[in-house]
Amino acid sequence: MAHIEILNLEKSFGDTRVLRGIDLSIAPGEFVAILGPSGCGKSTLLRIVAGLETHDDGHVLMDGQVVDAMAPKQRDVAVVFQSYALYPHMTVAQNLSLPLVMRDLTRVERLPFVRHVSGRVKHVRKAIRESVERAAAQVEIASLLDRKPRQLSGGQRQRVALARALIRQPKLFLLDEPLSNLDATLRASTRAEIVQLQRKLGTTAIYVTHDQTEAMTMADRIAIMIEGQIVQIGTAREIYHRPSDVRAALFIGSPKMNLFEGVVERGCVRLTATGSIVARTAAAHDGPVQIGIRPEHIALAAGRDEGVPGATMDALPVVVTHQEFLGSEALTHVSLTGAQAGTEAVVRVDSEAIDRLDVGQQAAVRFHPDKLHVFGDDGKRLALVPSQEPSEPGDAIPLNLQASDDSATQLAGV
């Protein structure tokens, strides 16, 4: 268990700034996922924490101690690599024992014949063998100890890599997309096992991934990393419901958040497609904004004039372009038809609802007013003012017609 602090970390490869002032604090025993698209610098960050890569500026602290100049083995970290990085010429048992052999035996004691001469070496070797068996049992690979990695399946190799990481009981686990080479079923079950193992051992863990499902299901907290910067840190819920940056909003959630063009004028957020005011903000500056709404917070009605009672006049006219049936739910892809024609949006609907709509059909969508996210020109979230009373009554539209009803299916007009 270690308390990890990363302070203003900078790293460039040539002219490319890979990390731009990373700040991250990880509590002892915490499981933090670093989530970001490929090339965002998340693996570089992990390698710097491991000591496998140097950094240009900033500090890495473990339990309050600066470890910038320490070699990986001195930092007492364990890494699970994406390719597992098992030594192909060694058996599983040898792979697992290597970290202990390197730590517990001197250079001379490591020579193959010394165990027959020195009692201490014999004793240490025995202890190592026991640790190997214990670690193997923990990840259920006890029967594979004498095999070579090439004789193992992907899932088994992954377990060996995990066992090699935990055998030394390190202060920190670093996992670099460890599940990306597994098939979907195995990935789901291994996800749960890794989390259980980490909880049981109580070891601090940093988990790098580009898969939002992994990050959301496994981690205590997620750090969204984009273009070398952490744009938001928080629990999965926090990031999903209150994304602080449009990039974080787009990265979390599947299908991703719908974005519409809008503009702020004297505190009012106006949807460009209809010209109507959808929210109020305390933001001082007027200018263009992006209005985001998750697919499940949009109501879809067939035909321009049907739909949620009392809100038809402000519905966004759309045409259905594509439908996806997913069993428990369905996704309807629509394209705006009026002003801003061509803007695409995805609506999460009841799986029965898609039978009522056909591709090419005219329809209308409305947004849940409390579920809107407004992002400024710089991509940062703008704070919204509770929307009961628009500042310009003559210009605005009642936003929460069904505010008394809590049901998510009851939506207000735009």
Added chain:
Amino acid sequence: MTALHSSPASDMQVRHRAFAAGRPKAPPHLSNALIGCGFVVPFVIAFSIFVLAPTAIVVVMSFTDWKLGEATVSFAGLANYEQLVSDRVPRISATNTILYALMVTPISVMLGLWLAVLVESSRLGRAFFRSACFLPVVSTTVAMAIVWEFLLHPTLGPVNSALLLAGLPAQRFLSDAALVLPTLAGIAIWENAGYTMVLFMAGLKSISSELYDAAAVDGADRPWERFWTVTLPLLGPTLVFVVIIMLLRSFRVFETVAALTGGGPRRASEVLLFTIYQEGFLFFQVGYASAITVVFVLFLLVLTLVSYRLMDRSVHYQ
């Protein structure tokens, strides 16, 4: 004209019909086999003409008393082989060749491996060192031999001048019976190290850098530990290949001997290929030369198989 016009069309129809009719008769695996044969046949023809037939002819000639230029040839049974056993020269040249190979192979391999790891780990001038080390491989051996002859000249050569400057006695590298074989081996090592280096560099490229990272995290981060834990085991297949190639190359030594020593002094640098060349093309004893060749080839074959088996057992393949 009309006939000319109509005939291609009808030809096409006939062919099309034949094709359509023929298709169900030829199952796909048969046509695949035919295509496969098509690919193999050119090799088989070339291999037969350039390797198989000459080998067979040499084997046949080794049982005759044919002399180069003579019109008559008669069966000599095992006479050539009996001569081979009783003759002193082939024995000397075989001993010399083996000694030479024992010097050249291990040192070329180790030096090449050392150079490869060294050049690969240096950031600066990698391309320069790579080319510099490979230069002896691409230059003509005979031309280089002449340069070496000058360098090692007993009185005019810079090597001896350097020895004298250092207060050491001058050496007759190429005319001292005790020195000539090590000297020739030295030239071969100079030539081969660049070659083995390039082969090892290719092997090093295939080692995943994540393995070195894993080794560093596991505590094997000193250069020797990295070398023993990751580099050497993963270079195993390359090592087997390089050792065998080097053995074969060093057993085939000829150019430097022919250009620099002519087998001398007093047969101290007489090697097998040079003996075969002398017997066949200077003394015209083609039958006898063929017998030596046959034994030589069989020896190389056995050597290759044995060394391959020995090394292969302890090597990991991915």
